[in-house]
Amino acid sequence: MADSQSINGEFPTIIGADAVIKGELSFEKGVRLLGKFDGEITTKGNLVVADGAVLSGEVKAGSVQIDGQMSGNLEATGKVKLAASAKLEGDLRTARLEVADGATFIGKCSVGPNNGKATSGGGSSSGSAPADKPKGGSQNQAVAAGKR
Amino acid sequence: MRGLRTAKTREVVCTHCGGRNEVAQRAMSVFCAHCKKRLILEDYNVKCYQAVAGYATCGDVIVHKQGRVAAPINAANLTVKGTVNGEVRVRGRVEIAATGTVTGKIAAPSITVIDGARLEAYCVIKPEPVDTNVKSAGVITKQDEDDTKPLSRTRAAAAASIPEKQPETAAKSTSTTKAEVKPVTTRKTASKTSTAAKTKTAAKSEGTSKPAAKPATTEKTSAVKSISTRRPRTPQSTTKK
Incomplete structure (x- = not known):
């Protein structure tokens, strides 16, 4: 086990190139997607959509790197990297964004330091309220959730 | 005439019709050979808010730290260190510096968002040339x-x-x-x-x-x-x- 972990490093989970999966996945650490996935991915670690991979659906992740194709909404607390071969269609919420020349991105984009904090609270509803105070942000969300 | 034509020229894309024009290196403005409309070739440096209907140029637009633009921008390249609110159409590169904020719409072939920048916009980032108007650059x-x-x-x-x-x-x-x-x-x-x-x-x-x-x-x-x-x-x- 220890060997396999050290080999995989950041990505204990790798979804192979010939895999076609539909559904809901959640991880604690990084994921590397080489095949096709349709559904929801939630992870605290990194998500890598490799070149040739196709991902459609909602994604919530720590940081994301896209080399392949993705359609759907994307939320990241950390950084989103779009490589030159990347194609992203959908809404994007992230703290930091890096777009390489040649990448395609069509959709609503919300980039800012506040976004990462808001999404780390785990609610997309928190985005509407400006979370200027990082400590109070989670409380506000809790209140908002209670009202709903 | 020939001597002039062999002098240093550059190619610009018309902001109105998307046609390509060869203009002198230091020309400030020119009339488009295709649609006969006036083209501005200068670079805009926006250092404070100015009430303009829009910035349309074949050159670059730089919005400085204290600068604010609340109008559509149509330019070759755009650098934002201040605030921009409006529809941005750029044929080259958009760069949003750490102090920059952009809201509205962005259409550009490439974009660079430096850490700390704020961007709340509908983005269309495609490697193909942007349609500045009906007849596109492509x-x-x-x-x-x-x-x-x-x-x-x-x-x-x-x-x-x-x-x-x-x-x-x-x-x-x-x-x-x-x-x-x-x-x-x-x-x-x-x-x-x-x-x-x-x-x-x-x-x-x-x-x-x-x-x-x-x-x-x-x-x-x-x-x-x-x-x-x-x-x-x-x-x-x-x-x-």
């Missing part, structure tokens, strides 16, 4: 598509023997060839290429007119007319200068 690629499509359409129509669709496709093919020839030709070779274009369009329309003879022939004559009426302008202007 005229050639569109033409290629159109050139291939009408042929297949006409073939299909001929196979199905539907004569009604013919005039449309013929008109399309002629119009596309016209548009294709126009921006590419330099002034010297204009007369040669125009004749070549005539023969081309004639050949094409003939090729398409075989199934439905009457409407296509009218299209052909109209196309040739329009070319012959439009053509003389460019040589005249050169001789005057």
Whole structure:
């Protein structure tokens, strides 16, 4: 086990190139997607959509790197990297964004330091309220959730 | 004239029609050779808020730290260190510095968002040239598509023997060839290429007119007319200068 972990490093989970999966996945650490996935991915670690991979659906992740194709909404607390071969269609919420020349991105984009904090609270509803105070942000969300 | 033309020039894309113009290196403004509208070639440095309807230039726009723009921007490159709110159409690169904020819409082939920047916008980031207007900067690629499509359409129509669709496709093919020839030709070779274009369009329309003879022939004559009426302008202007 220890060997396999050290080999995989950041990505204990790798979804192979010939895999076609539909559904809901959640991880604690990084994921590397080489095949096709349709559904929801939630992870605290990194998500890598490799070149040739196709991902459609909602994604919530720590940081994301896209080399392949993705359609759907994307939320990241950390950084989103779009490589030159990347194609992203959908809404994007992230703290930091890096777009390489040649990448395609069509959709609503919300980039800012506040976004990462808001999404780390785990609610997309928190985005509407400006979370200027990082400590109070989670409380506000809790209140908002209670009202709903 | 020749001496001038061999002097340093640069190519700019018209902000109105998307046509390409060769202009002197240090020119500040020029009239578009295609749509005859005035083009501004200067770079804009926005250091404070100015109540303008929009920034449209073939050069760059730089919004400095204290600068604020609440208007559409149409430029070759854009650097934002301050605040921009509006529709941004850029043919080159958009760079949002750490202090920059952009809200609204962005259409550009490439974008750089430096850490700390804020961006709340509908983005269309595509490697293809941005449509600054109706006739896009990527005229050639569109033409290629159109050139291939009408042929297949006409073939299909001929196979199905539907004569009604013919005039449309013929008109399309002629119009596309016209548009294709126009921006590419330099002034010297204009007369040669125009004749070549005539023969081309004639050949094409003939090729398409075989199934439905009457409407296509009218299209052909109209196309040739329009070319012959439009053509003389460019040589005249050169001789005057």
